[in-house]
Amino acid sequence: MKKILIVGAGFSGAVVANTLAKTGNYKIKIVDERNHIGGNCHTERDSLTNVMVHKYGPHIFHTSNEKVWNYVNSFGTFRPFVNRVKSIYQGQVYSMPINLHTINQFYAKSFGPEEARKWIESQGDTSISDPKTFEEQAKKFVGEKLYKAFFYGYTKKQWGTEPRNLPASILKRLPVRFNYDDNYYNDVYQGIPVEGYTAIIQKMIEHPNIEVRLGTHFLGENEDNTDYDHVFYTGPIDAYFSFRFGRLGYRTVYFKEYRSDGDFQGNAVINYADEDIPYTRIHEHKHFTPWENHPKTIYFEEYSKETESSDIPYYPKRLEGDLEILKRYESEVSKLERVTFLGRLATYRYLDMHHIIEEALEIAEKFLDHETHR
Template identity: 70%
Template structure:
């Protein structure tokens, strides 16, 4: 019987484990440094309010890939959920992404869709043909006023630097809608699991041939002799003991608050201005509108540079990072018994559906 080791218990590792036991007779050991399964998608009931909390920040499952949607629905009851994000700027609350309502409110106009499109076209900076950075990419799409209001301060807080120092690729596309559609996502399938995300991982990893060891670190002292293959989902630079240097990440941390009733009336509200230290506030009872709670819990989210003991969230992928990444990837190519997959192991920002899609593809191949 083949034995496999999976390092990391997020979606990448859990999907691989579930698929391996489904398709062949094998034993699997899943290890994770944390004290729980589920990676950054871990959810739990808050003991004071009984609200289901997304421990590492909001996770709204959304995809246009029916195969991925059908796959995830095997392990949970996915409840319909539309993420309607609001943004606070200059004492007003605006709808995000930028849509017809945002444009009319911000410029104090009463445009119809065609008029709004023509107006934004005039606002856009036509002198920028090939954007060289984040700021130019935004100015090319929406012009100075909307950029300064909704993107400059927020981006500076999120990434810890001037937007013009960020690559244009971070802002690959800028959704501007010339109708009143305020659904944050445009994917076909959108929802949140009725009983939280942790239930999904429990079901994925329930096969008797899967063993889970938590609070277990993978390093050079870990014995891999008995394993046919190792699926690694941890940080790629950590695997090689940072021999080419650390890759740059931003991380987030939260300030918890509790109230009776309703705190902000919405699941997510962004704070665009630079003088507000946090980037957004999420109130988790609004992620489960099918539940009723007398109390509420909310979190102010702050962004900072990732320290040695922080959880990495967003890969910065600046020029020096990509240079180091290439060196690490060359080393990975030499490892015959390993497969590197997932956000940290490939140093890419991936949504949940992309992580699942990649893991399914790797196992099928």
């Protein structure tokens, strides 16, 4: 029986472990330096309110990939959940993403869909033909006023720099709708697991051929992996190589926790778009499980900052300097024969849960196919 080491007990590692273990041909060890499984998707019930809390910020599962949806549902029950985000700007509450209600409220109009479309087109900066920066991308498509209201302050707080310093790719497309649809996502399948994400991942790795060791630090290229036939690595790519070419840039987030009686804000997520409010959003976790009843509540202010060596990296910055460093690390990865890098940190890309699961399934299946035909 071949021996496999998986570094990281998040979705990437759990999917690979589950796929390989089911064949009966592999003995798998999963290591993670944290004291829990689930990575940044880790959920647990708050001891004082009994609310299911997303410990590293909100996670709403959404996908249009039926295979991925059926896969996660095979490990637990997902209940439908529509993320209806609000944004507060200058004391007014608006609906996000920008939709017909947002436009009419912001401009004090009563446009129909086509009127609103023409209005937004008239607000766009026609002098920008090929947007290079986040700011240019936003101004071209929604104009100065909507950009300043909903994107400028929020983005500056989230990324710690002027939006004109950020690449346009961060704002790949502006989610503007010319109807009253306030569903934050466009995907066919949207939901939240009844027992939380950690329970889903726990079921993935419940197999006699899978061993999990938490609180275990992996040393990357300095680790002796000779006992294993293959290593699947989901940690930071720069950490694997002991930051030989420098650290890649990330933003991280931290939270201030509050509890109270009743209902604090009446919604799962509310953004705070004004630049002078230090946090980016508040999430109240009882609203992620509307099928439950809780007399008390727990909510979090979310703040963004630069990632230091002791922080958990969240959002890859992918600025020009980062991408140059990344190329050097990727060159080193290409020289490794028995190590596969996968997941958000190991590939230095921002990936949603469904992307991570889809990619992990593909990688595991290709690995098994390659092993079969060796």
